[in-house]
Every structure is written in structure tokens, then in C-alpha cells.
Amino acid sequence: MSSSDAGALSIPGPAGAARVSDRGSAGAPPAAAGARASRRRQLGARVIALGYLALLLLAPVAMIFYRTFEHGISPVINAATTPSATHAFWLSLEIVAIAVPLNTAFGIGMALLLERGRFWGKSILGVMIDLPFAISPVVVGLSLVLVYGKTGWLGDWLAEQGISVIFSVPGMVIATAVVSLPFVVRETMPVLRELGVDAEQAAETLGASPWQTFWRITLPGIRWGVVYGVVLTTARALGEFGAVSIVSGRIEEQTQTLPLFVQDRFENFDSTGAYTAAVVLALLALATLLAMNLLTRLTRRKTEA
């Protein structure tokens, strides 16, 4: 941007301020009128923000809770303890338990590489990391089938080794890992940049090995970025539907995760089952957020008091 552009952009500020005082001079003292106007604007902004949130998020979620517990607690307990519901619950947790640590380790490594490394093709790699966000999960699922499916590129060889990926848990883990891949990388990179290399170099001069430096200096320094990335990854992994739906084959009590179970119940007019599973999903996500919040507060109070 040229400097004249910047000058043109700065004009609306002073002009806006002048307008406010013009209006003020009609009656009340300008300062008081200005303060009142800014308070009114603030209030307006808050109402709009809350209204938006309420319409898009709070009302639908509240409705789910309401409909779930509409007829009391016992139908909910019954719906939550059917074999297919509990199987879906544990399968979802299993996939999260594998995919999230994988993506965390990969994400931290990739963030270090992108932030600290100097190599050819770095910017291309940076763009590729974001691809899972750009591509529809359904496409991710389909492409995984093309590679790992029976007629797929690697599927043949894998089948000979007795490993089935598509229509079984490994494929679902892969699909989940792909769609939630960028979170840890993207949340960690800016924190890593802010941390700088001084502390790591100081550790090095004090005799720390690269491994000791990573565990004792780098990782604690970037932990908030990583934790936030992990929370987002977990939430995304728990809720993933499109990609997993395609690679899983959606076999009840075998490859049905919680989101797939919700849809299955919904399509079969078992609204209690669908709502109950939806509430369980929402509570899991909420628990993840709360856990992060608690963790953040506990340690932050210690280091930054």
C-alpha cells in the first residue's frame, strides 16, 4: 500500500469524531453527548452480538437439551445405555484418543519445522497444511477410499498384509486425523514465533541437549498454543461426520461413531436416541473446553501473578 493510500484511510476517523461533536452542539454539552452516544453504540453492539449468538448457537443447543429431557430422565438413560449407543460412545473416544495425540505430535513438529526451519518449498508446505480446512470432509473421505480402498492404490497391498483400513477403525482414525490436522500447527506457530530462540539458545549454552531443551524450555514456552490446538482438535475429532461417514461404511456397533449414530437414529425416527447422543456430544465438547480453562487458570496464576 502506498503512503497516500494510508493517508486516505485515516480520514474517516477524525471526520467521524467531528460528526459526533456536531450533533452534540445542538443541545447538551458536546462531551456528555459524545459519551452518551458512545455508550449507546456500545449497548447496540452488545445486543447485536448476543442476538446473533443466541439465534445461531444458544437457541438450537438449548432446544436439543429441552427436547432431550422433555419426558424426564429415564427415557434418556435408556437411550444412552443401548448397546449401539455405548458402542458409538466408546468408539468415538477411541478414535479421539488415537487421532489427537498423533496430530499433537505431528502439529508441534510441523510448527517447529515451518517456524524455525529454512528449506526449499517451505511456503508450499505451509499451504498444504491448510488444505484439510479448505477441502470438504466428504472429499477427504472419498480420496481416502481411492487410496486405501479395496481397489485403491495402497489398498491391494494392505489387504495382502491382512490390514483393512476402509470400513474399519484405522480408516476412521486417518479420516479424523486429516480433517483436524491444521489446528495444532496453526495454534502453535504464532506462540513459537513469540517465544523466540533466545531462551533455547541460553539452554544450549548451559549444556542442555536438544531433547532437554525441547522438553524443558520450548514445550513449556508454547504450551498454551498447544493446549488450545489440542482442544480444537479434540472438538473437531469428536464431531467429525462427513469424512468418517464415507470411510466407515456406517456399520452399527462396529464402525458407528457418535455423530454417525445421531444421524442414524434421526433417520430412523428415534428422536430420543438422536437427541440423547447429541447431548452427550455437546457435554463432551463442553468438558474439553472447561478442562482447558481450568488448566490455563491454575498454571497461569502460578507464573504470571
Place this chain on the structure above:
Amino acid sequence: MAIEVDHVSKRFGDFVALENVSITVGDGALTALLGPSGSGKSTLLRIIAGLERPDSGEVVIGGEDVTQAPARTRGVGFVFQHYAPFKHMTVHDNVAFGLSVRKRPKDEIRGRVEELLGLVRLDGLAGRYPSQLSGGQLQRMALARALAVQPQVLLLDEPFGALDAQVRAELREWLRRLHEEIHVTTIFVTHDQEEAMEVAEQIVVMNRGRIEQAGAPRELYESPSNEFVMSFIGPVNRLGDAFVRPHDIQILAESDGTGTEALIERVVHLGFEVRVELKLHDGRELWAQVTREVANELELREGQILSVRLPAPRVFAS
């Protein structure tokens, strides 16, 4: 341990940071690397520490060629310009870091940390976090942390650069005394000639990736080997190709025919020192440094015309 840097060169892309630099620092010496920004002084320090690799040349510490050795095996204590505190650790854990990565017993670590915090006058602050310390305290913590592993060599990058004037003066004095106490070979980087003169036993003057001159502060001041050193160390008047120190200009009470006529344009009182800005009869401008007594005795004031005697000016072959 003595340090020898032998014909070291370093480039960053097109920028030549160091060109064929050689220095020798004696065992136990306190040396300053002095130069303007971009002169290569910090790069040289980082190469000695092993934080950068030279493109060519050798670094020898205590008779051992360490050019290819990683920083962690060099036995070098490094204090960073912005202290590089470990923000998530207490002062105690910061200072203990070097010992704890060496897996020393807990009791030994505790004792050593206590002793060091006493040495840098941070006793009682062991439980604090870096965010709760002032700049000067952080600086001393960084120093204690570097000293904890008993380095053979202590390297400080602009150690007082980020501190305010008073803390700065205090820490300089204190670093000097600390060095007398523990006698570890020390090199510090600074762009402040006064700081270098005050603290160091030996000064290496750097400019544009090269060494201009190395020697004792007095030697550099009294017999600078070139224009750069002359004008970088101590105040100077430039008269064409010649240089004159302001305190070498004599203001005469009465014209005796040997002086040059000059007009006083301004008199600035700086306490003990008085700065007299002069215009010579041929239009050349310079300033003279006199004591308060002399200024009072001669009743120097603006607009006065008097006679000054210039010393033999120094001229350097270019």
C-alpha cells in the same frame, strides 16, 4: 582460559558480518568488543559461544580447537542482550538449570544456587518468576544462571544496553568487581565507548566486520591507529583531515602571538566540565573542553574574542 579467534569470516547472505577477524584474549582478562551497530561484534561473540558457525577460520578456547563443537560442550557462559529468562521457571530454577540438566544432586544444586544468588545480590527472590523482576534484577539472574555451571569463559552481549542510566552505572562497577573476585575470562559487547573504557582491561574496536585496533583503553585513546578509532573513542574535533582532542585546545588569558584568534559562540556548563564552542578567524568551528576553574578564571562568555592554542593535529594516512 585463553581465547583465540583465528582468521574468522562470516556472511549472512550478501552481508559480510566478519571479514578475516583474529583476536587473542588472555586467560582471566576482561575484554570489550566495541563498535557501532552492524560492526560484527555480536556475531563474533556468538561465534565464540558456538551459537553461530564461522564460514572459515578457527576458534580455540584453552588450547582446544572448538570451531565445530556445539555450544553446549564449550563451557561458555552466555548472557543475552534481553537476558533470555526462562519465563515459566522461578529465579531458583533458572539459575539451577545448567546444574539440573547435568543431573547434579539436589542438595548440591540448592547450595550452589543459594551461593550464586548471594553473589548477584538476589537473595530472597529465589521463589519469584522473571515477570516479577526489574531489568537490573533480570540481568543479574541471567549472570548467576551463566555462572552456575562454572564456565571457563563468560560472554555478555550488550549486558547493560536495556537498562536505565543509573542501574547501568551501578552494574558496570559491580561487573568489574565481580570479575576481580572470580577471575573468569570475560568478553562483553558494547557500542558505548565510555562503558568499554570504564569496565574493560582490553578493548577490541570493530567496524564493518573488521578489527580496527585492539589494546588497553589508554593506549587506544592516546595513540589511535586510525581515524575511526580516534573519532570513536573519546571526543574529537575534525579540521579537514586533521583531528584535535577538545581538551588539548588551550584557551589563553592573553594573546602572546602564538595563538589563533577565536570567537566564543556558546559556553555550556556541564558541572565540572565546561564546553566552549569556538569559531576560528578562518571560519572553522570546533569546541574546547575546559574545567570549571579555567572557565571562571578566564570569565568565558558568549561573543568574547580571544586567543587559543591548538596542539599539533593528528593526521592519519587514508
